[in-house]
Amino acid sequence: MANFLLNLEHMITNISEIIWPIFIPFMLVLGIYVSIKTIFTIQPKLTKPSKMKFKNMIGPASISLGAMVGTGAIVGVLGAISKLYGGGQHNIEAMVAWAMIGAMIMIPVSYSETVNSKIMKKGPREYISDLISPKLGLFYGLAMVALMVFGFGGFQFSGIDSVFTIVADQFMGVELSLVQRYAFIVIPVIAIVALVVLSKKDDIFMNAMTYMIGTALAAYLLFATIFIVKTAGYLPTYFSGVLEGMMNPVNAGFGIPLGFILGMQKVLQTVETGLGCLAMSAQQSDSEPREAGMISLIPSIMTLFIAIFITSYIASYGIDAGIINYGTPNDAVYRLSSFFNTASSVTGIFGLIVMALFTVLSAMTTILGSYYYLRKLFKKNAVNKNIVIYLTLIISAGTLAIFGANVVFEAVDLLLFVCCAMNLVALAVFVTKTTKELKANAKETLEKLNNKYDIWIHDNKIGIDGGAVYGGYLYGVILDVHGIKDYVYV
Numbered sequence: 177m178a179n180f181l182l183n184l185e186h187m188i189t190n191i192s193e194i195i196w197p198i199f200i201p202f203m204l205v206l207g208i209y210v211s212i213k214t215i216f217t218i219q220p221k222l223t224k225p226s227k228m229k230f231k232n233m234i235g236p237a238s239i240s241l242g243a244m245v246g247t248g249a250i251v252g253v254l255g256a257i258s259k260l261y262g263g264g265q266h267n268i269e270a271m272v273a274w275a276m277i278g279a280m281i282m283i284p285v286s287y288s289e290t291v292n293s294k295i296m297k298k299g300p301r302e303y304i305s306d307l308i309s310p311k312l313g314l315f316y317g318l319a320m321v322a323l324m325v326f327g328f329g330g331f332q333f334s335g336i337d338s339v340f341t342i343v344a345d346q347f348m349g350v351e352l353s354l355v356q357r358y359a360f361i362v363i364p365v366i367a368i369v370a371l372v373v374l375s376k377k378d379d380i381f382m383n384a385m386t387y388m389i390g391t392a393l394a395a396y397l398l399f400a401t402i403f404i405v406k407t408a409g410y411l412p413t414y415f416s417g418v419l420e421g422m423m424n425p426v427n428a429g430f431g432i433p434l435g436f437i438l439g440m441q442k443v444l445q446t447v448e449t450g451l452g453c454l455a456m457s458a459q460q461s462d463s464e465p466r467e468a469g470m471i472s473l474i475p476s477i478m479t480l481f482i483a484i485f486i487t488s489y490i491a492s493y494g495i496d497a498g499i500i501n502y503g504t505p506n507d508a509v510y511r512l513s514s515f516f517n518t519a520s521s522v523t524g525i526f527g528l529i530v531m532a533l534f535t536v537l538s539a540m541t542t543i544l545g546s547y548y549y550l551r552k553l554f555k556k557n558a559v560n561k562n563i564v565i566y567l568t569l570i571i572s573a574g575t576l577a578i579f580g581a582n583v584v585f586e587a588v589d590l591l592l593f594v595c596c597a598m599n600l601v602a603l604a605v606f607v608t609k610t611t612k613e614l615k616a617n618a619k620e621t622l623e624k625l626n627n628k629y630d631i632w633i634h635d636n637k638i639g640i641d642g643g644a645v646y647g648g649y650l651y652g653v654i655l656d657v658h659g660i661k662d663y664v665y666v
Contacts, residue, residue, distance in 0.1 A: 210600065211281075227467070290471075299456045326569070393482075406523070
């Protein structure tokens with residue numbers, strides 16, 4: 177079994193290393209195209225200005241934050257930093273710059289996918305099925321469930337396992353075996369999740385998500401503020417590392433900087449932009465398209481700040497202080513343990529408690545969030561059927577997280593590509609077709625107005641045709657907010 181998991185890990189890694197250098201330009205170009213068409217063409221014609229209502233923010237923002245802000249914000253980013261360090265780029269801070277560059281392009285995609293899904297009144301699986309193929313829609317649904325449960329969920333189990341393993345070792349002097357970690361850590365987590373899911377009450381689910389993520393974020397941001405203030409003298413070194421790393425990147429694949437690849441992977445993994453998650457969360461409320469789009473930016477920006485900047489800053493400080501050493505072979509437990517030690521070296525026991533609290537609570541919200549997405553993707557299934565499927569998958573994810581963790585981590589990168597590619601292609605198809613329809617409708621309307629009516633009203637204008645055509649030209653006048661003016665229609 178161990179050999180099978182190892183071979184599977186290597187195969188997934190090799191595929192990812194080939195795909196990602198090719199995928200990044202594709203993703204960026206397609207993301208820019210979708211965003212420009214949505215914001216400047218589709219939005220003005222098919223949506224109306226709307227104000228953000230607090231009641232509409234709670235549900236989608238809680239679900240999105242709960243699903244986004246998991247242990248991947250720490251464990252996943254630390255894994256990328258370790259890989260970057262192992263690749264020879266010791267200025268690991270550069271990943272922040274690469275991630276921010278990618279985010280400037282991909283964050284508008286978050287807004288666009290939400291706006292378009294509200295216009296279509298469909299989730300990603302539905303509009304992929306309608307715009308491209310029902311089979312592809314089904315494949316997307318299966319891939320997303322695998323990503324959410326095995327990928328993101330696996331990260332969470334690994335994070336929780338690492339926290340309790342560290343606590344048991346450092347404070348109790350007990351070294352837990354794999355079987356003990358599974359029995360005393362994974363199974364209780366599954367039991368708690370099962371109790372919430374089996375309740376079948378959305379209000380309990382939403383309240384659990386809201387309070388858990390609220391508590392975790394408040395404590396973590398307080399800790400981060402204290403840490404940065406107390407280490408303010410290190411900030412110039414940190415930012416110089418960002419610049420130096422960008423100027424001297426480690427190359428991989430087709431010459432694309434490794435830091436950029438890892439940075440983009442973390443943007444997708446932590447912010448979930450382009451995956452369709454935000455579009456599904458938006459269906460939770462009756463908000464208008466523009467309002468839903470703005471709400472989607474809140475968890476995206478907050479998660480990016482927490483995951484990329486704060487995590488990388490603490491890790492950079494730890495490396496500089498000699499607390500973290502990525503030059504030797506390491507695993508998730510070591511990475512998290514050394515990260516915790518860095519936090520406690522500056523903020524004492526407070527930092528250690530907050531880090532442990534944040535890791536566990538954010539992990540729980542992400543695991544619960546994956547159930548919400550499964551329900552949305554397979555909403556035609558009976559409730560009990562979805563519960564059975566979800567609990568079966570969660571048990572499998574928890575098992576893999578303990579006995580084959582690296583397979584889970586590598587699978588995330590591959591599934592990110594699959595889900596994002598399908599969703600972006602479908603959105604590109606939608607904006608292309610919609611743009612053509614809007615142009616055709618506008619031309620047809622204008623032709624009808626000018627050919628059939630002497631007096632017409634259109635687009636906040638009142639027109640009076642002259643009724644005489646000379647050499648193919650129609651003369652008349654138009655009255656609008658700017659007053660009366662002559663016009664010539666060819």
